[in-house]
Structures are given as structure tokens and as C-alpha cells.
Amino acid sequence: MKDCIFCKIIQKDIPARIVYEDDLIIAFDDINPQAPIHTLIIPKVHYTSLNDIPLERLDLLGHIMDKIREVAAIKGIAETGYRTVLNTGGDSGQDVFHIHFHVLGGRRMTWPPG
Ligand code: 5GP
């Protein structure tokens, strides 16, 4: 999608530190990390948010979940633990409107979230 920063990363028009990539998704390090490990995982097809993914594409979410644990293993936080965050819409703090999962780790997380 035109003017979407994450679509530009997919197209390699904007550089990113890519952690993992396949036909369906790409994972790259967040530009403003909130933990020692902070990686984003996005589908290559542009969906604005969770609300935008049609029922017939829910398989994509299963694939992303599988790759989240693979990214955690690549980053060395599978055993120590990690937090996965999916912000949806204004109140959640979603800033980029191309669905993305945050994977955070390498420090002790707090609860409740801010
Ligand atoms: P949101 O608040 O929408 O859930 O998270 C958006 C995330 O995207 C933020 O953590 C922000 O730091 C990250 N981000 C925004 N622009 C870029 C970019 O150009 N490159 C990378 N690698 N991350 C970005």
C-alpha cells in the first residue's frame, strides 16, 4: 500500500534489520526498541489491523504465531521468556496501521502494561 512505512520495508525501499523472512511474513528489529530484544513481525499483505483480517485469512495468524516462536529462538529469548503484543486501534496505542506483532524480551517485563 502506498504511503505505508511497513509496506516500504517489505519492498526494501526503507532499510531494516531483517531477522526472518519468507513468502508470507517478514520480521525486523524495531527502530525504537523498548527492550533489549524488540522485533516486529508483519504479513507481507497489507492489513490495517486485526479487525481487517478476513476469516478466510486467519491461517496467516497461525503462521505468524509459529514464526514468533522461531524469532524468539533466533534472538535467544525462547527459554528466558518474551512478551508478544498486538495493538489494535487508537486506544491501544497503535501508531502504524499495517498489522504487526511486537516480540519483546531480554529483560523482566512488568504488568499491568501502560
Ligand atoms: P505500534 O505503536 O503501532 O504498535 O508500533 C509501531 C512500532 O513500529 C513502534 O514500536 C515503532 O518504533 C516502530 N517503527 C515505526 N517506524 C519504523 C521504521 O521505519 N522502522 C522500524 N524498524 N520500526 C519502526
Ligand code: ZN
Ligand atoms: Zn502496509
